[in-house]
Each structure stands twice: as structure tokens, then as C-alpha cells.
Amino acid sequence: MKTKIITVSREFGSGGRTIGKEVAHKLGLPCYDQELIEKVASESGFDKEYIAEQGEYASESWLANQFGAFYGSIVSRDSLWLIQRKVILELAQKSCVIVGRCADYILQGKVDLLTVFIHADMKFRADRIVRLYGESDDSPERRLKQKDKRRAAYYRYYTDIDWGVAKNYDIALDSGRLGIDKCVELITGLY
Amino acid sequence: MKTKIITVSREFGSGGRTIGKEVAHKLGLPCYDQELIEKVASESGFDKEYIAEQGEYASESWLANQFGAFYGSIVSRDSLWLIQRKVILELAQKSCVIVGRCADYILQGKVDLLTVFIHADMKFRADRIVRLYGESDDSPERRLKQKDKRRAAYYRYYTDIDWGVAKNYDIALDSGRLGIDKCVELITGLY
Numbered sequence: 476m477k478t479k480i481i482t483v484s485r486e487f488g489s490g491g492r493t494i495g496k497e498v499a500h501k502l503g504l505p506c507y508d509q510e511l512i513e514k515v516a517s518e519s520g521f522d523k524e525y526i527a528e529q530g531e532y533a534s535e536s537w538l539a540n541q542f543g544a545f546y547g548s549i550v551s552r553d554s555l556w557l558i559q560r561k562v563i564l565e566l567a568q569k570s571c572v573i574v575g576r577c578a579d580y581i582l583q584g585k586v587d588l589l590t591v592f593i594h595a596d597m598k599f600r601a602d603r604i605v606r607l608y609g610e611s612d613d614s615p616e617r618r619l620k621q622k623d624k625r626r627a628a629y630y631r632y633y634t635d636i637d638w639g640v641a642k643n644y645d646i647a648l649d650s651g652r653l654g655i656d657k658c659v660e661l662i663t664g665l666y
Numbered sequence: 667m668k669t670k671i672i673t674v675s676r677e678f679g680s681g682g683r684t685i686g687k688e689v690a691h692k693l694g695l696p697c698y699d700q701e702l703i704e705k706v707a708s709e710s711g712f713d714k715e716y717i718a719e720q721g722e723y724a725s726e727s728w729l730a731n732q733f734g735a736f737y738g739s740i741v742s743r744d745s746l747w748l749i750q751r752k753v754i755l756e757l758a759q760k761s762c763v764i765v766g767r768c769a770d771y772i773l774q775g776k777v778d779l780l781t782v783f784i785h786a787d788m789k790f791r792a793d794r795i796v797r798l799y800g801e802s803d804d805s806p807e808r809r810l811k812q813k814d815k816r817r818a819a820y821y822r823y824y825t826d827i828d829w830g831v832a833k834n835y836d837i838a839l840d841s842g843r844l845g846i847d848k849c850v851e852l853i854t855g856l857y
Contacts, residue, residue: 644838647837665852
């Protein structure tokens with residue numbers, strides 16, 4: 476079988492990770508999400524939590540707020556990016572599904588790729604994160620907005636491409652409107 | 667059968683109009699594109715060519731360049747918008763496919779809607795417009811960039827929403843990567 480990679484970029488709470496896992500399961504492929512973080516952790520020596528967090532903290536305002544820790548942060552984040560890039564390129568030697576982590580950008584033009592973006596409206600995502608992750612002091616809407624902003628900033632910082640613009644994906648789906656199962660079916664059918 | 671409308675927004679040269687027509691044909695629905703312009707023409711008394719053109723000329727720079735004709739243009743363009751809006755709302759009484767003309771925005775929340783965005787890379791679209799519309803003094807890339815810019819500006823001017831952002835569509839597809847037929851199949855399957 477020819478190697479082909481599916482990358483799933485997603486808004487927080489849209490079910491993109493679940494969709495990626497389901498697609499991989501249906502196609503009999505490995506799915507890298509948490510596993511990717513673990514690989515980066517073992518190669519870099521950084522803590523898993525730190526790696527998961529760093530994937531979403533590249534905004535200028537964040538840098539400005541943390542000015543005291545500026546230099547150290549930017550260095551470790553950039554080395555993390557390089558290790559992550561290397562891990563993704565290695566994983567992409569074999570067909571798989573990769574969720575998040577700018578894999579679409581890293582693999583563009585290097586392998587046979589199907590790039591997917593999953594999004595949904597605020598209400599669908601808010602209900603979903605409360606159900607999955609419980610309540611917190613912040614409202615779900617506020618948590619979603621912050622996460623979206625950070626993911627977009629991280630993506631922009633490392634790729635110089637706008638996150639969530641339809642042109643950058645082979646297929647973009649509203650999981651709230653179409654349903655998680657329908658998204659899985661559509662993506663599986665395209666493989 | 668319950669009334670359901672499919673709106674197709676598209677980049678120039680991406681085959682969005684062809685896809686809309688094919689989807690309508692397969693589902694046995696009317697497709698409004700040129701027909702919509704004709705209806706607006708007959709209701710407004712404006713010339714068809716003028717209406718087709720006005721759909722893409724709302725950019726500030728265009729306004730600035732044409733300052734002499736500013737007032738007249740903006741009045742007639744805005745009345746055209748109102749007539750077009752009325753025609754689209756009337757057409758949406760029955761299931762159909764509507765291509766372009768901000769129909770997605772106009773019908774949002776008013777009817778059962780499937781919103782589609784079709785895009786493709788520059789090469790695919792350039793080859794396609796030369797094949798369909800022939801050569802011109804401008805390079806195909808330049809023609810595409812100008813059209814994209816005007817459509818985006820028109821959409822932004824009347825809807826205050828960014829054109830081509832994945833979040834604004836139920837499904838966005840790269841017709842160059844997936845192929846026109848696959849796009850038709852996916853959309854038809856979602857109806």
C-alpha cells in the first residue's frame with residue numbers, strides 16, 4: 476500500500492481528536508496525538524505536560540506577559556519545534572493519522588497527504604468540553620476563545636500561514652452541523 | 667420533502683459553479699447562478715452584465731479609484747443588494763442550489779441550509795480558466811488574484827464576515843486536490 480498521511484487540525488472541543496482516532500481505527504492505521512507528545516518527550520527530555528502546553532503558547536501577548544522568562548521560553552519552544560518536526564517526519568514514513576502539531580505544514584509537499592480541518596460553533600464545543608472535561612472557574616466560552624487564540628498564534632508563529640482558512644486544507648468540516656460520525660465517514664471515504 | 671437549500675461559494679476558476687450545477691442535477695433540484703442574475707435583472711431593470719459585474723466590485727480601492735462615479739455607484743449597488751436579497755429569499759421557498767451572491771449569509775438561520783465553499787490552488791484554477799475562457803492580456807494568475815480580491819471584498823462589505831474562512835461553511839473542499847466529481851459526490855451525499 477502506498478504511504479498516505481491524514482493530518483487533522485481542529486478547534487478545541489470540536490471533536491477533531493475523536494474523529495482522527497475513529498478514522499485511524501476504521502482504516503487500520505496508527506493515530507498520533509498523545510503518542511506524538513510522548514515521543515517528543517522521550518527525545519527531548521522535556522516533560523509531557525510542558526510539551527502539550529507549549530503547542531499552544533506562541534502568542535505575542537503571552538510572550539510580552541512572560542517577559543521575565545522570555546529568553547528561556549523561546550529557546551526551549553523552538554528546540555521543541557525542531558524535535559517535534561523530526562518526530563513527525565519520522566512517523567510519516569508509514570501511513571498514519573496525525574492530530575494537530577502543524578503536521579499539515581511540516582509534511583506539505585513531502586508525502587501523499589490528506590489535510591483535514593474540523594471546526595464547530597461555540598455552543599456545540601462548549602457543551603462538549605463541559606461534558607468531557609467538566610466545569611472550571613472560567614466559562615466554557617472563555618476557555619474555548621483562549622484555546623483558539625493560542626492555537627492560531629502557535630500555527631501562525633511557526634508556519635506563517637493563517638489557521639482555519641479553508642484554502643489550506645483539502646477538506647474542512649463543521650462537526651457540530653454534520654455530526655462526528657458523518658465526518659469520520661467522509662474522511663475515511665477520501666483516503 | 668422538507669425544503670433544504672445548498673449554497674455554493676467558490677473561488678473563481680475552482681469549478682464551484684460546475685459542482686453546484688452537477689449537485690443540483692443529481693438531486694433533481696433547480697440551480698440558480700446565471701438564472702439568479704436574470705431574475706434580479708428583470709426585477710431591477712438593471713442590465714444583466716452590470717449585475718454580474720457588481721457582484722464583485724465592492725472593494726474600497728475600487729471605490730477610491732472611481733470616486734467620480736462614487737455616489738451613483740454606491741446607491742445602485744446597494745439597491746441591487748436589496749433586490750438580490752429579496753430574490754434569494756423568494757427562491758429559497760423551495761429546495762434548490764444557489765451559487766455565489768452571499769446566499770449563505772442571506773439565508774443563514776432562515777432555512778435548512780448546507781453551506782459549501784469550493785477552492786483550489788492557483789495552478790489548477792489558472793489552467794481551468796484558460797481552457798474555459800481562453801487567454802487574455804492579463805496572465806491567468808493576475809486575473810484570478812483580482813477576482814478573488816473582489817469577491818472577498820464584496821462578501822466582506824455586505825456581510826462583515828471573512829470570505830473563505832472554514833468556520834463559515836459546513837463543508838469546504840479543494841476541488842483541485844479531490845477532483846470535481848468527488849466534490850459532487852460528497853455534497854450530494856450530505857444532502
